[in-house]
Amino acid sequence: MRMRAVWRLWSPGRGSRSVGDSARRRINASCPRAAYLGLLAGMALKPVLGKLGSKRVVLASASPRRQEILCSVGLRFEVVPSWFKETLEKSSFATPYKYAIETAKQKALEVANRMHVKHLRTPDIVIGADTIVTVDEHILEKPIDKQDAYRMLSRLSGKEHSVFTGVAIVHCNSKDNRLETEVTDFYEETKVKFADLSEELLWEYIHSGEPMDKAGGYGIQALGGMLVEYVHGDFLNVVGFPLNHFCKKLVELYYPPPKHTIHHIKHDSIPSVETFENLSDEENDSSSPLQYKGAIKLDRSKTHSSGGVCSPGSSNIIKPNCMMPVENQNGVMENPDKFPSKILELLDGFRASKALFVASKLKVFDLLKNKGVLQAVDVANTINSSVCGTERLLDACAALGLLEKTLQGYSNSDSANIYLASDSEDSLHGYIIHSDDHLWPLFTHLESAVKEGTMQNYRAFGKKSENLFQDSYYQSMEVKQRFMAAMHSIAKLTAKDVATAFDLSQFRSACDLGGCTGALANELVQKYPNLKVTVFDLPEVIANVSHFQPVRQHTAPVTFTSGDFFKDNFPEADLYILSRILHDWTDEKIHMLLSKISAACKPGCGLLLSEVVLDDEKKNRSTALLQSLNMLVQTEGKERSGSEYQSLLEHHGFTNVKIILTGNLLDAIFCTKC
Numbered sequence: 001m002r003m004r005a006v007w008r009l010w011s012p013g014r015g016s017r018s019v020g021d022s023a024r025r026r027i028n029a030s031c032p033r034a035a036y037l038g039l040l041a042g043m044a045l046k047p048v049l050g051k052l053g054s055k056r057v058v059l060a061s062a063s064p065r066r067q068e069i070l071c072s073v074g075l076r077f078e079v080v081p082s083w084f085k086e087t088l089e090k091s092s093f094a095t096p097y098k099y100a101i102e103t104a105k106q107k108a109l110e111v112a113n114r115m116h117v118k119h120l121r122t123p124d125i126v127i128g129a130d131t132i133v134t135v136d137e138h139i140l141e142k143p144i145d146k147q148d149a150y151r152m153l154s155r156l157s158g159k160e161h162s163v164f165t166g167v168a169i170v171h172c173n174s175k176d177n178r179l180e181t182e183v184t185d186f187y188e189e190t191k192v193k194f195a196d197l198s199e200e201l202l203w204e205y206i207h208s209g210e211p212m213d214k215a216g217g218y219g220i221q222a223l224g225g226m227l228v229e230y231v232h233g234d235f236l237n238v239v240g241f242p243l244n245h246f247c248k249k250l251v252e253l254y255y256p257p258p259k260h261t262i263h264h265i266k267h268d269s270i271p272s273v274e275t276f277e278n279l280s281d282e283e284n285d286s287s288s289p290l291q292y293k294g295a296i297k298l299d300r301s302k303t304h305s306s307g308g309v310c311s312p313g314s315s316n317i318i319k320p321n322c323m324m325p326v327e328n329q330n331g332v333m334e335n336p337d338k339f340p341s342k343i344l345e346l347l348d349g350f351r352a353s354k355a356l357f358v359a360s361k362l363k364v365f366d367l368l369k370n371k372g373v374l375q376a377v378d379v380a381n382t383i384n385s386s387v388c389g390t391e392r393l394l395d396a397c398a399a400l401g402l403l404e405k406t407l408q409g410y411s412n413s414d415s416a417n418i419y420l421a422s423d424s425e426d427s428l429h430g431y432i433i434h435s436d437d438h439l440w441p442l443f444t445h446l447e448s449a450v451k452e453g454t455m456q457n458y459r460a461f462g463k464k465s466e467n468l469f470q471d472s473y474y475q476s477m478e479v480k481q482r483f484m485a486a487m488h489s490i491a492k493l494t495a496k497d498v499a500t501a502f503d504l505s506q507f508r509s510a511c512d513l514g515g516c517t518g519a520l521a522n523e524l525v526q527k528y529p530n531l532k533v534t535v536f537d538l539p540e541v542i543a544n545v546s547h548f549q550p551v552r553q554h555t556a557p558v559t560f561t562s563g564d565f566f567k568d569n570f571p572e573a574d575l576y577i578l579s580r581i582l583h584d585w586t587d588e589k590i591h592m593l594l595s596k597i598s599a600a601c602k603p604g605c606g607l608l609l610s611e612v613v614l615d616d617e618k619k620n621r622s623t624a625l626l627q628s629l630n631m632l633v634q635t636e637g638k639e640r641s642g643s644e645y646q647s648l649l650e651h652h653g654f655t656n657v658k659i660i661l662t663g664n665l666l667d668a669i670f671c672t673k674c
């Protein structure tokens with residue numbers, strides 16, 4: 001086995017309804033990623049699932065993976081596998097995804113018809129899906145036998161291919177005993193790259209039996225994961241169902257922007273955007289008079305799928321072609337394609353960030369964690385702020401899903417308790433404060449950074465950063481502590497995924513260069529009790545690490561040694577670690593550092609990097625690419641792609657470079673000295 005792909009998103013059965021709330025919370029607390037996904041999805045889907053709860057929902061698929069994925073978000077449905085044969089003429093479709101969508105549609109329609117006619121049980125909604133793999137302009141479906149699987153897998157070997165899943169959501173209605181259907185469809189594309197597969201590995205995999213019921217002849221969620229070098233896009237889409245896109249579609253269908261938003265379109269030109277978080281205000285469509293004050297009331301009898309909405313006699317008349325959700329024949333609200341939700345989301349993004357920053361800075365989440373539920377006036381008095389300002393901040397946070405608002409007052413959401421309270425184990429408070437105090441001023445000079453191609457520390461803080469860390473991050477005790485708390489937050493969030501990305505059990509000593517508070521080092525000694533880890537960092541940092549150490553430690557403690565890795569000799573080790581170090585520096589300085597590490601390494605020594613890895617074309621991972629802009633405004637470094645890291649490492653005698661996209665904020669790269 002030469003390559004291994006680890007993507008922790010796939011965890012069958014996670015979030016199943018049998019797990020009680022408190023149990024789930026416990027699981028989540030020890031697994032930040034699961035917690036994030038669980039809470040986000042749970043929160044987002046609640047109102048939509050509520051609406052679907054009373055409907056007969058049918059999954060027209062025999063695929064156990066699709067059943068598990070949909071189960072995992074708590075959707076209630078029956079399974080009626082489709083009898084539709086996947087025999088549409090592929091060459092008659094202009095693009096592969098159109099073929100996948102059409103097949104998905106036919107699968108769902110076949111089930112809808114059969115249930116209506118044969119079983120006299122018309123479903124409300126039928127969901128169909130079809131997954132295909134495309135490579136070199138060929139569409140690969142499920143192999144018919146082992147030879148076919150061999151042909152498919154050898155075609156995929158060493159190459160990038162696309163996985164498309166087409167999905168059809170069919171709304172059904174029985175009128176005068178006739179079945180009426182309304183289809184909403186979409187597709188999702190994920191790019192997957194396979195390693196070069198040896199004949200031996202290929203046949204071993206085929207004989208495992210796994211390829212036979214899977215498009216392209218592999219199952220990424222199981223043994224097939226070992227064939228994969230990287231995945232760009234939605235992992236679950238490869239597994240068979242694009243859950244994220246599906247949830248967004250449900251939101252669009254069942255939860256159009258709140259009616260008072262429509263008011264804003266007219267007067268502010270900035271409607272709120274459809275994020276999952278918007279859904280936390282479950283009762284948006286309640287009949288609360290306050291909620292609709294001054295807003296257009298949508299009268300179902302006056303809405304038409306073709307025209308838009310008007311409310312005659314009201315002063316708030318909306319013209320037919322403005323960005324209104326319109327009702328389709330099934331009474332379902334849909335957004336016209338023109339609605340530029342993505343752009344508006346970006347345009348508004350800074351407001352949401354700033355609301356989060358201010359609430360964190362004013363310790364709103366700490367207060368609510370301690371007190372449970374409070375009215376706005378009590379929060380305002382405690383944080384020494386105006387009642388009207390506090391109320392608006394709390395409302396905004398509630399609408400963003402950070403708080404919950406009831407008649408009793410405001411309380412923290414689960415994710416706020418886990419990530420926003422400053423004293424919780426997985427708190428991101430440090431990083432939030434750093435973002436507000438340090439990154440925000442730097443980003444206000446992004447335009448200059450882009451024009452000049454350099455960091456903006458002088459413009460933002462009036463200080464030259466000749467020595468980046470001394471001048472920017474360690475210039476005062478306060479700034480240093482803030483910076484270390486920020487790095488600690490991120491390291492805690494990512495350490496487990498980085499520490500477990502590769503098998504490091506053969507190493508006995510490790511040195512984490514620039515390892516700061518030792519968060520990754522502490523995770524490594526948990527995972528590998530026989531590993532002795534030394535954190536090597538500047539004296540200013542080492543002097544300040546004590547209060548970041550874990551309270552209960554069952555393993556040998558991590559040791560800390562001070563020095564400058566550019567100038568001083570560093571401790572001997574058979575594994576070196578650089579976590580978020582290379583992205584701070586120019587290629588020239590990286591070469592200097594890597595050649596020092598290479599010289600210190602004996603053959604067989606390992607080097608573990610943890611960085612955000614960009615895709616080779618630098619076009620797919622927006623979070624990673626924004627992180628590279630972040631490096632532009634504040635350092636002389638940048639984020640790099642997998643092949644860029646590979647060539648830097650190979651240049652210094654490291655081989656067998658493996659990259660794992662962890663699905664977390666940091667990815668992991670491992671290589672050995674030859």
Ligand SMILES: Cc1cn([C@@H]2O[C@H](COP(=O)(O)OP(=O)(O)OP(=O)(O)O)[C@@H](O)[C@H]2O)c(=O)[nH]c1=O
Pocket residue numbers: 060061062063064065066081082086107129130131132133142163213214215216218219220221224238239240241
């Ligand atoms: C690439 C890949 C695919 N699959 C499975 O491949 C089948 C695709 O075939 P389909 O025709 O879309 O679905 P089906 O299995 O025939 O079911 P149905 O929709 O009823 O026709 C689905 O099962 C998927 O999970 C995996 O489990 N893992 C993977 O990495």
